[in-house]
Amino acid sequence: MEAQSASFNSSVPSSSLSVKLDQSNFRRVSRTEDSSPYPIPGLGADVLHMRVREGSKIRNLLRFVTARMDEEGRDVNRTALRQVVFTGSGRGVTKTITCVEILKRKVGGLHQLSKLYYKTVKEVWDSTQQGGPTGTAMQRTVPAICILLSKDPLDPQEPGYQPPQFPSIPTEDTERRGALLSPARSPSSQHAAKRLCLDDWSVCSP
Numbered sequence: 001m002e003a004q005s006a007s008f009n010s011s012v013p014s015s016s017l018s019v020k021l022d023q024s025n026f027r028r029v030s031r032t033e034d035s036s037p038y039p040i041p042g043l044g045a046d047v048l049h050m051r052v053r054e055g056s057k058i059r060n061l062l063r064f065v066t067a068r069m070d071e072e073g074r075d076v077n078r079t080a081l082r083q084v085v086f087t088g089s090g091r092g093v094t095k096t097i098t099c100v101e102i103l104k105r106k107v108g109g110l111h112q113l114s115k116l117y118y119k120t121v122k123e124v125w126d127s128t129q130q131g132g133p134t135g136t137a138m139q140r141t142v143p144a145i146c147i148l149l150s151k152d153p154l155d156p157q158e159p160g161y162q163p164p165q166f167p168s169i170p171t172e173d174t175e176r177r178g179a180l181l182s183p184a185r186s187p188s189s190q191h192a193a194k195r196l197c198l199d200d201w202s203v204c205s206p
Helices: 058-069 092-106 172-181 187-199
Strands: 006-009 026-033 048-052 083-089 111-127 136-150
Touching (some): 048 058, 058 083, 058 092, 083 092, 092 136
């Protein structure tokens, strides 16, 4: 569902083109996206913009962003990065979401604002067959995503807002289950585990 619409401009007859370009006989020589503004209101000038492509390395992206958002990653004004925007389109949408989810686990307490929209992509393809058409231009509309992560609070009434995710606090039930799963160190601990089993069959039943 990547392409929503497509149009072609080429010197070859239109009968030799189809909306679905046979990529086995063509190679892409260029790809440009429209410079539409981000659909998130109120972005500051000091926001870090991270553009995620299909071939981007998640490890490299996160290493850079984590260092900037960390307390050690201060800029010349001795201020740490407070906000970062991840954007991706087409097949890069999934990788964009993956980067965001991993960063939220590395840097806790981040507010999130997500926006879905569409971008226009222009591509130029050349035929790999001898005597085939060259310079075939294709224009597509592809889905895109823009995600803002912020250490500072965001408007909770804005559509697409998600509050920070904090580690869950251990409850009495999880502590009892952990005691059963931990290795026994003495006969007294084994006796305690049996007593827990008698009190809560749901914990010990297979």
